[in-house]
Amino acid sequence: MAMYFIPDKDLAWVAATHTGQETTPTGISHFMTKPDGSKTNLKDKQLQLCETVTQATLDSNPPNLVDLESFSEGIILHMCKKRFMTDDIYTFVGTILVAVNPFQRLNIYTENIINKFRAAARRAEPLEPHVFAVAALALEHMQQHKKSQSVLISGESGAGKTESTKHILQYLADVAGKESRRSSSVNVGQQILQSNPILESFGNAKTGRNNNSSRFGKYMEINFLGEGKIKGCRITNYLLEKSRVVFQIPNERNYHVFYMLLNNPQLKSKHGLEAASNYHYLNQSGCTDVPSRNEGEEMSEMIAAFNTLEFTQTNQDNIFEALAGILNLGNIKFAESCAADGTESVSVVNPDYVSKAAKLLGLNGELLTNAITTRKVVLPSETIFKPLTGVQARDMTDALSKGERSNTSTPAMTTSLTNHTCMQKSTAKYSTGSFARSTTLSTRAKETFPLVCWTYSGSSSSKSTPLSNFALTLQTKSSSSSSMPSYSRERWKCTGPRASTAGEREKRAFIVEYEKLAMNPAKWPHPLLN
Numbered sequence: 001m002a003m004y005f006i007p008d009k010d011l012a013w014v015a016a017t018h019t020g021q022e023t024t025p026t027g028i029s030h031f032m033t034k035p036d037g038s039k040t041n042l043k044d045k046q047l048q049l050c051e052t053v054t055q056a057t058l059d060s061n062p063p064n065l066v067d068l069e070s071f072s073e074g075i076i077l078h079m080c081k082k083r084f085m086t087d088d089i090y091t092f093v094g095t096i097l098v099a100v101n102p103f104q105r106l107n108i109y110t111e112n113i114i115n116k117f118r119a120a121a122r123r124a125e126p127l128e129p130h131v132f133a134v135a136a137l138a139l140e141h142m143q144q145h146k147k148s149q150s151v152l153i154s155g156e157s158g159a160g161k162t163e164s165t166k167h168i169l170q171y172l173a174d175v176a177g178k179e180s181r182r183s184s185s186v187n188v189g190q191q192i193l194q195s196n197p198i199l200e201s202f203g204n205a206k207t208g209r210n211n212n213s214s215r216f217g218k219y220m221e222i223n224f225l226g227e228g229k230i231k232g233c234r235i236t237n238y239l240l241e242k243s244r245v246v247f248q249i250p251n252e253r254n255y256h257v258f259y260m261l262l263n264n265p266q267l268k269s270k271h272g273l274e275a276a277s278n279y280h281y282l283n284q285s286g287c288t289d290v291p292s293r294n295e296g297e298e299m300s301e302m303i304a305a306f307n308t309l310e311f312t313q314t315n316q317d318n319i320f321e322a323l324a325g326i327l328n329l330g331n332i333k334f335a336e337s338c339a340a341d342g343t344e345s346v347s348v349v350n351p352d353y354v355s356k357a358a359k360l361l362g363l364n365g366e367l368l369t370n371a372i373t374t375r376k377v378v379l380p381s382e383t384i385f386k387p388l389t390g391v392q393a394r395d396m397t398d399a400l401s402k403g404e405r406s407n408t409s410t411p412a413m414t415t416s417l418t419n420h421t422c423m424q425k426s427t428a429k430y431s432t433g434s435f436a437r438s439t440t441l442s443t444r445a446k447e448t449f450p451l452v453c454w455t456y457s458g459s460s461s462s463k464s465t466p467l468s469n470f471a472l473t474l475q476t477k478s479s480s481s482s483s484m485p486s487y488s489r490e491r492w493k494c495t496g497p498r499a500s501t502a503g504e505r506e507k508r509a510f511i512v513e514y515e516k517l518a519m520n521p522a523k524w525p526h527p528l529l530n
Contacts, residue, residue: 173187
């Protein structure tokens with residue numbers, strides 16, 4: 001009896017056996033028996049759209065599904081499920097690796113496993129399905145063929161994109177991360193891995209579908225020496241979901257770092273903080289705890305990562321003060337009033353929170369109050385301050401909180417990560433390659449698509465890759481004896497959403513010229529680089 005993959009409302013496709021047919025006034029009806037014994041009927045046109053399959057194919061277990069006699073969406077799902085039930089969560093479909101999140105820890109990412117794939121890739125042996133196989137092949141191809149390699153990781157929320165990327169970085173750090181920086185005893189690969197706890201704490205949050213959902217984008221470029229060792233890394237964050245800082249829907253949370261801060265007794269006491277349930281920015285959703293997370297332990301891991309990446313204690317204190325200041329901003333309440341002459345105004349009901357926020361953010365309390373309760377209007381003949389309404393004052397405070405939260409991660413934190421891990425490429429001494437990861441913001445309508453790629457620059461005289469506007473703010477010293485000139489955003493008053501068109505054109509022209517000069521040490525010093 002023939003077998004077909006037929007549609008199923010629960011499993012998408014199931015392999016059903018054709019047990020008979022009959023002719024009806026409306027056409028031929030086919031009797032199908034599913035694996036669980038249930039029966040269903042399909043019309044002749046419906047059955048013609050179904051793929052046939054044999055029992056031998058269903059019983060087989062090839063490492064790569066393109067080796068099957070028949071190939072369809074149904075057989076892919078069948079094989080992935082069959083392998084998943086035996087803890088084989090990876091399946092190759094040609095050059096594509098399909099991964100099914102096991103939602104448990106599996107002992108398949110050890111150093112022995114890494115060495116196994118490393119050796120097999122060097123001997124050009126067939127690799128069994130595994131995320132390390134993807135990393136091994138890409139790295140070997142980059143070194144052998146001197147060409148760019150890329151890996152695209154896509155999937156719905158909670159599919160395991162972040163974890164898959166971590167494992168690729170784990171492989172790189174172990175295989176190619178033995179090159180140590182001159183000023184640090186920690187190898188560069190381990191420093192790159194240590195950036196993950198920091199970036200996840202500041203950019204991940206609990207959503208309705210995922211307890212550790214990335215709510216930001218990240219571009220990571222890893223530079224390689226000609227012999228294949230990691231030389232340095234540049235990390236850039238973008239598209240942070242800033243609205244989450246001030247509001248979350250039921251059963252979701254703010255960013256992990258706020259709860260981690262409140263679960264550290266020492267920092268909580270130092271900054272005069274209260275329980276999470278007492279802060280407006282944390283209690284709106286009714287969810288302040290995640291049973292599967294140990295916020296105190298993760299806070300310790302993040303501080304250890306800060307130290308590994310050589311963040312100074314002053315930098316760490318500034319970051320935590322900014323976070324504590326944001327929580328206090330959220331608790332500021334406003335009251336509207338109307339004078340006898342009809343003039344409306346708004347005032348702060350609880351000035352203590354203004355004082356706390358101002359102290360933590362390094363601001364003047366009176367100026368902060370004026371900034372969130374009035375609006376400055378510049379006229380040709382005079383400048384006036386117009387009182388805001390209560391709603392406008394709340395919006396102004398939320399905007400300040402979102403801006404401060406964004407600045408806590410970018411550019412301040414990203415700059416520090418880059419300065420502590422990135423070594424500029426010296427085109428005069430060695431050829432270079434680079435590894436990059438980028439993601440788009442994960443939302444409910446569109447999920448995250450991390451892009452992992454290695455880019456190899458061929459010869460020792462190869463040109464450096466172009467730098468973006470933001471990358472120019474992250475320059476560090478060159479590995480050669482010359483010092484890489486620095487570029488400061490502060491000199492450009494035209495930055496930001498209200499920048500003039502002429503100012504933006506001037507800035508872009510400067511950046512293009514700056515890139516040309518900055519990548520050519522022969523022209524240093526130059527007035528433009530000062």
